[in-house]
Amino acid sequence: MLKNKAADEKVDTLLSTSQIPIIDLAHCGTEECPIRSVVNRVGGQLFKALTSKGVAMLVNHGISEEKIKMAYNHLDDFCKLSDDTKEMYLRRDGNHGYVKPGQEQFDGKFKDIRHTFNICTLKPEAALPEEPLPGFREHISDLAQDFQRLSSLLLQALAVGLEQPYKYFLEKHTHILDGESENQSTFRLLYYPPLIEDDGKNELLRGTCKYSQQRCTRDEIDLSLPEDYRIKLAEEAEELATQYTRCGAHCDYGTFTLLVQDCEGGLEVKLPGSDKWKRVGHLPGAILINAGELLSTWTNERISALPHRVVIPEEEALKSRGRHSIAFFIHPDNCTDIEPIEIPTSSSSNSLDSMDKKVKNRKKSFKTAKTKIYNAYQHVQRRFKETYAS
Template identity: 30%
Template structure:
């Protein structure tokens, strides 16, 4: 199954211009209920800004290892900022067709990343290298971070309308923002080592925040698991779109009304070359404010469908999940 059959496209323009907010909110929520993923087009983030961020990302990853390590990710997984070299982070929340998680950890994730957030984040302060190493990098990352936050707020407004809640409902829980901008590069590797499982780009996993906005190049390799059949389906890049997916926290918050769907990155489908090219992606991960405690979203529970979860601290939940992947 191709992604266009599994992951629906939602035109966000009628929400932004106010002509039909309800239909956009309904379509967004329906996609989150059925697959947990949706392509957003006419989302309000200009292609020029996205292209410029990809250009800056490529310039960063073209630096020497020594230069990138001037902004090292701390050893602790609970401080997700700075540069992580290939093989440092290992995602293993979901393991398939293997004896145990320990065996899965023997296989490296072939990717390198740089992560940043808001500058005044006391819990996870940013880690930058000297400005002279790559002039404009810090400013470019921060500007794009805040551009994505504006898109996130509109998505949260639309989602609230889909739930038949006040439009600002979710914004009260996403004020900081306690979010993460991640630049990712998957280095070129022999096709055979990905196909035979010797290496992975990212193993099967689900995200654990509120939601993730993903911008990706056209190389391919991202696959989403069909929640009904269990089959992994290629999710190709659609020009001008943002690929949006719900995270585990939003699924819990919605009393499992919304799906947080498993996905992975492997060799692109129908690859015919001996080497898989570099792949670049830019996920923007949204978290609710760390100090807040949330209960199930109104309307997602009743006497026939009681609450599955107790109120939970956002910070406690997120910190446990961050530590598990590093």
């Protein structure tokens, strides 16, 4: 058995080197009846994690792993549909709907190669592929509601961490998944197709789902193909990698994002104050939370929006496997004005004399007046135009 590079050389990740905070959500209660003492503890941990790292891992969140895997299967089934059928669900006037590989371009250089289905509302009139895929609507709606309940708890915890009233953020996020006319929050299913096909045909743009149930092994590669054929496939993959990426570098637009992903890897981030891309790694069963641009503005940049990307694997064996993830982008209601809130500072900061404070406050007010976003809707629409401009 020939071992690949990933097995021979252990690659350090932020998780393996304990650089990402892990927050335990056990016993938080429910959105309607939260356990205040636990929410208070989570709020402090969440504030510390997001101000220092921009990201954290959430464990014991209560969302079933089986539901998540079934959602991956539903997206696989959707990708197997004919092109004509998939075209019926394309993202058009709004953000809801199917996004084909190559439609998005986050970094301005490479087109993103992934199949995406955006869900912006769970209302009965929402265009979901229930007719070709019976059970799709019921299962995905159930899972999205689980994520929505979790996000409501986190909004309360975040308010506590920022020393605001419990409902400070809840009151600004009352229409999540009620539709784009009210709120831009999006529950997003993502599938990144393999870069190399075993049949030798370039099916990159179409993708395939035959790798969706792959095992998460890293210690062997298929030697059944002739050497010259494997070299040819590798060369084709290298050429395609100069035109496409799995997801270009960007920051999320809203308040925060909840992300689950399989174990195939590829997610990289830049931690606050660093210019280096670091692999995140995989923690089974965990949900990643990262801060978005609106939260950064809200906190006067005390919390940084996290730059991140999904790269094409360097290992040949991993290029021939697909990757799944689910992202829940939490946005404020459209009409919400985004203005920096007062965040308590440390005692050392309080040692400044009153004159220095006044000068700083004047500078801060001037900066805020220059950069203030009028409302959440305008900011997100501007970002969408940049992403889909091509």
